[in-house]
Amino acid sequence: xxxxxxxxxxDLSTGKIEIKPIPINVRKKFxxxxxxxxxxxxxxxxxxxxxxxxxxxxxxxxGVLTATLASATARTHVMAKSPLGGLLGSANMGGFFAPExxxxxxxHLVIKGKAEKPVYLWIHNGKIEIRDARHLWGKTxxxxxxxxxxxxxxxxxxxxxxxxxxxxxVRFANVMTGIKNSxxxxxxxxxxxxxxxxxxxxxxxxDIKIAHPKEALEYNKHFIEQITSAKVNQTQGTLGTPFIWGxxxxxxxxxxxxxxxxxxxxxxxxxxxxxxxxxxETMGPYHMAGCFGCQVHCRAKYKIPTGPYAGAYxxxxxxxxxxxxxxxxxxxxxxxxxxxxxxxDQWGMDNLETGSIISxxxxxxxxxxxxxxxTDGLELRFSxxxxxxxxxxxxCFREGWLGNVLAEGGVIASEKIGKNSFDYLIQVKGVSNxxxxxxxxxxxxxxxxxxxxxxxxxRSRPAIDLYHLPEGVLRKIYSNPVPYEGLLSSEHTExxxxxxxxxxxxxxxxxxxxxxICKYHTVFLGATLPNFEDWPKVLYYNTGLExxxxxxxxxxxxxxxxxxxxxxxxxxxxxxxxxxxxxxxxYFDEPTRRGAPDVVGRVIDRExxxxxxxxxxxxxxxxxxxxxxxxxxxxLGLESEPSHLV
Amino acid sequence: MGNEKEGLSTAExxxxxxxxxxVRCHNPSCMGRLQPERGANKVKCPVCGSEFRVAWVKDGFPxxxxxxxxxxxxxxxxxxxxKMKEEKKDGPK
Numbered sequence: 001x002x003x004x005x006x007x008x009x010x011d012l013s014t015g016k017i018e019i020k021p022i023p024i025n026v027r028k029k030f031x032x033x034x035x036x037x038x039x040x041x042x043x044x045x046x047x048x049x050x051x052x053x054x055x056x057x058x059x060x061x062x063g064v065l066t067a068t069l070a071s072a073t074a075r076t077h078v079m080a081k082s083p084l085g086g087l088l089g090s091a092n093m094g095g096f097f098a099p100e101x102x103x104x105x106x107x108h109l110v111i112k113g114k115a116e117k118p119v120y121l122w123i124h125n126g127k128i129e130i131r132d133a134r135h136l137w138g139k140t141x142x143x144x145x146x147x148x149x150x151x152x153x154x155x156x157x158x159x160x161x162x163x164x165x166x167x168x169x170v171r172f173a174n175v176m177t178g179i180k181n182s183x184x185x186x187x188x189x190x191x192x193x194x195x196x197x198x199x200x201x202x203x204x205x206x207d208i209k210i211a212h213p214k215e216a217l218e219y220n221k222h223f224i225e226q227i228t229s230a231k232v233n234q235t236q237g238t239l240g241t242p243f244i245w246g247x248x249x250x251x252x253x254x255x256x257x258x259x260x261x262x263x264x265x266x267x268x269x270x271x272x273x274x275x276x277x278x279x280x281e282t283m284g285p286y287h288m289a290g291c292f293g294c295q296v297h298c299r300a301k302y303k304i305p306t307g308p309y310a311g312a313y314x315x316x317x318x319x320x321x322x323x324x325x326x327x328x329x330x331x332x333x334x335x336x337x338x339x340x341x342x343x344x345d346q347w348g349m350d351n352l353e354t355g356s357i358i359s360x361x362x363x364x365x366x367x368x369x370x371x372x373x374x375t376d377g378l379e380l381r382f383s384x385x386x387x388x389x390x391x392x393x394x395x396c397f398r399e400g401w402l403g404n405v406l407a408e409g410g411v412i413a414s415e416k417i418g419k420n421s422f423d424y425l426i427q428v429k430g431v432s433n434x435x436x437x438x439x440x441x442x443x444x445x446x447x448x449x450x451x452x453x454x455x456x457x458x459r460s461r462p463a464i465d466l467y468h469l470p471e472g473v474l475r476k477i478y479s480n481p482v483p484y485e486g487l488l489s490s491e492h493t494e495x496x497x498x499x500x501x502x503x504x505x506x507x508x509x510x511x512x513x514x515x516x517i518c519k520y521h522t523v524f525l526g527a528t529l530p531n532f533e534d535w536p537k538v539l540y541y542n543t544g545l546e547x548x549x550x551x552x553x554x555x556x557x558x559x560x561x562x563x564x565x566x567x568x569x570x571x572x573x574x575x576x577x578x579x580x581x582x583x584x585x586x587y588f589d590e591p592t593r594r595g596a597p598d599v600v601g602r603v604i605d606r607e608x609x610x611x612x613x614x615x616x617x618x619x620x621x622x623x624x625x626x627x628x629x630x631x632x633x634x635x636l637g638l639e640s641e642p643s644h645l646v
Numbered sequence: 647m648g649n650e651k652e653g654l655s656t657a658e659x660x661x662x663x664x665x666x667x668x669v670r671c672h673n674p675s676c677m678g679r680l681q682p683e684r685g686a687n688k689v690k691c692p693v694c695g696s697e698f699r700v701a702w703v704k705d706g707f708p709x710x711x712x713x714x715x716x717x718x719x720x721x722x723x724x725x726x727x728x729k730m731k732e733e734k735k736d737g738p739k
Binding site: 226229230231234235238239243246247249250251252265266267268271272273440467468473476477480491492493523527528529530531533534591593594595596597598599600601 | 655656657658659660661663664666670672673674675676677694696698701703704707709710711712713715718719721722723724725726729730733
C-alpha cells in the first residue's frame with residue numbers, strides 16, 4: 001500500500017545508503033511530500049550551512065497519495081536550503097517522476113554529501129545504485145533523460161535531472177523531468193550540481209495496494225467530474241496556463257519593464273489564442289497533454305515556427321514564460337517567447353527568475369547604473385529580443401562579467417553591481433517576484449511578502465480574491481474547516497479580511513503539497529474546486545488513513561510552521577529587505593500607471609500593510625516579530641523540534 | 647471521518663453557483679457580468695464603458711482575450727489624471 005513506501009538516506013560522500021520505513025506517527029503529523037520534506041530539512045540540515053556545500057541536504061519526494069487511484073497525484077517535490085535566498089528552498093513539479101519513484105518503492109529521498117565525480121542515482125524496485133555520470137555532464141535536460149534510458153535499456157525510466165545551469169551552479173537552476181516539468185524557484189538544480197549529482201533515475205513495478213479500491217474508483221469518478229467541469233479547467237485544457245497571464249494583463253496586474261508598468265500594451269501576438277494557433281499549426285489539433293493521472297491536460301505541445309531554433313520541440317509555454325520573456329522585458333514576439341521557454345527548459349533554469357533578473361538589468365542599463373562596459377557592448381534595453389535571449393545564454397554559461405554576476409541571483413548581483421541597484425530589485429527573501437504586479441491587490445501583496453520560499457504565488461495566494469465573489473461564497477469557503485467570523489470583502493483592492501484568506505490559502509496549498517496533488521485541483525484558480533472537506537475521503541479510500549478536515553488543516557499548519565522555524569533559524573527577520581516578510585519600497589512609493597480605471601494610481605498603503613502582517617502573524621500564532629509563541633509550538637506538537645523521529 | 651457518507655462539501659455546494667455564457671468586466675470597481683452575443687469578438691461594459699476583445703473557448707463559452715487597447719488605455723489615462731489631481735488637492739489616498 002501507499003503507506004509502505006520507504007525513505008532512503010543517501011550519502012554521496014561515502015556512498016552509504018540506508019533504507020527505512022516511514023513510521024505511522026510521522027505520517028500522521030506530516031503526511032508526506034513537502035510537509036515531511038520540511039520536517040526532514042529542519043532535522044537533517046545544520047544551522048548556517050553553505051547551501052552549495054556538502055553539508056546541505058536535498059530532499060526529493062512524492063505525496064502520500066502519489067501513484068494511487070486519486071486524480072493528478074503527479075507532483076514531485078524537492079527541498080533544500082536555497083542558494084538563492086539562503087532560506088528555505090523548495091520546488092514542485094508535475095510530470096511522471098514521483099509516481100515512478102513510488103512504484104520503485106520510495107516516497108522520500110534524503111541526499112547529503114558530495115560525490116567525487118559526477119554521478120546519478122538509479123532507483124528500481126527497492127534498490128538504489130550510485131552510477132558514474134561523467135558522460136552525462138554537459139548534456140541538456142532532454143539529452144540526459146534519453147541517454148539514461150538508452151544506457152539502462154528501458155524507455156519507461158523517468159528521471160529528475162539538471163542541465164548546464166545546474167552544473168554551472170547558477171543559483172536559480174532548476175531540477176527538471178520530462179521536456180518542461182520544472183522544479184523551478186530557489187535553485188534546487190544548483191544544489192544538485194554542487195553535489196555532482198546529475199540525475200535521479202527511477203523505474204518500478206511494485207504494486208501500490210489501494211485500501212478501499214471500489215470506493216476509491218467510485219469517488220474519483222465524481223471528483224474528476226467536479227474538477228473537469230469547472231470553467232477554469234476547461235479553459236486550461238484548451239489554452240493551457242497562458243490564459244492566466246492574458247487575463248491578468250487585461251486589467252493591469254502584470255509586471256512590465258521590471259516594475260515601471262503594470263500592463264504590457266498591444267501584445268496580441270503573445271496572447272493565449274495566438275500561442276494556441278502555433279501549437280495547432282506545428283503539432284496538429286490534439287496538442288494538449290497531461291501529467292500523470294490528470295484529466296485537465298493543461299500542457300501544450302509546440303515546435304518553434306521560425307528563427308534559429310525553428311523546428312525545436314518543447315512544451316508549454318506556461319504563464320510564467322509569458323511574464324519572463326514578454327511582459328517583464330516588454331517583448332512581444334511569439335518566436336522570442338517560445339525560444340526563451342525552450343532554452344530555459346533545455347538548460348534547466350528558472351524562467352521566472354531569469355526573466356525577472358534580466359528585466360532588472362535592463363532597467364539598470366537604461367538608468368546608466370549598468371553600462372556597455374559591464375554588458376560587454378550588449379545593448380541591454382527593454383524590447384530588445386536579441387539581447388534578452390543572449391543574456392539567457394550568458395547567465396546559464398556564466399559568460400562575461402554580467403552573465404556571471406546575474407547567475408548569482410539578484411541579491412548577490414546587487415552587491416557586486418553596487419550604486420543603488422538593489423532599490424530596483426523586485427524580490428522577497430532573495431527570490432524575484434512573479435511576473436505579477438500586486439500594487440492594486442493587497443491580499444496578493446501580503447502573499448508574496450510572507451511566502452515561505454520567498455516571493456511566490458503558489459504558497460498562499462488567494463487568487464479567487466480577483467473574482468469579486470459574493471461575501472456569502474467567500475464565507476462558505478474561508479470558514480471551513482476552521483470557523484471564521486471576521487470581515488471578508490469581495491473587493492480585491494481592499495485590505496480587510498485578506499490576512500485570513502492568505503492564512504487559509506497557505507494551509508490549503510500545504511495540504512495539497514503533502515498529498516501530492518496539483519494545485520489546479522483545489523481552491524487556487526477556481527472557487528468550486530475541492531478543498532479540506534473533500535480530501536479526507538480521497539485519503540481514506542486510497543490509503544486507509546482517517547483524517548477529519550480539521551485534522552488535515554492541523555497537519556498543514558504544523559508543516560507551515562516547520563518551514564517558518566527553518567527560515568528563522570537561517571536568519572529571517574520581519575522587516576529585513578533581503579531575508580524578511582517585506583516588500584520593495586516601490587510597492588509603497590510608485591503608483592501604478594496602467595490598467596483598468598480602478599487599478600491605475602494604486603500603491604500599497606504602508607500602514608495598512610503593516611497591520612495586515614500583524615493580523616496574519618496572529619492567525620499563525622506568531623509574535624509581533626514573526627516568531628512562534630511557545631503555546632503555538634505546543635499546540636502544533638513542535639515544542640521539541642528538531643525531534644529526529646526519522 | 648473520511649469514510650462516512652456525508653452531505654455535500656463546500657465545493658460541491660458551490661458548483662451550482664457556476665455561470666456559463668458570461669464574463670466579468672475586468673475593471674475591479676465594476677466587475678459587472680457581461681454576456682457577449684454568440685460568436686461576437688468584442689463586448690462593451692454598459693456600466694463603466696470598458697471594452698474587451700472576446701475569444702471563445704468553445705461554443706457558448708466566451709472569455710475576455712484582452713482589452714480593446716485604445717479604448718481602455720484612454721479610460722485608464724483619464725482615471726489616472728483624475729486621481730493625481732485629487733491627490734494634489736487632498737494628499738495621498
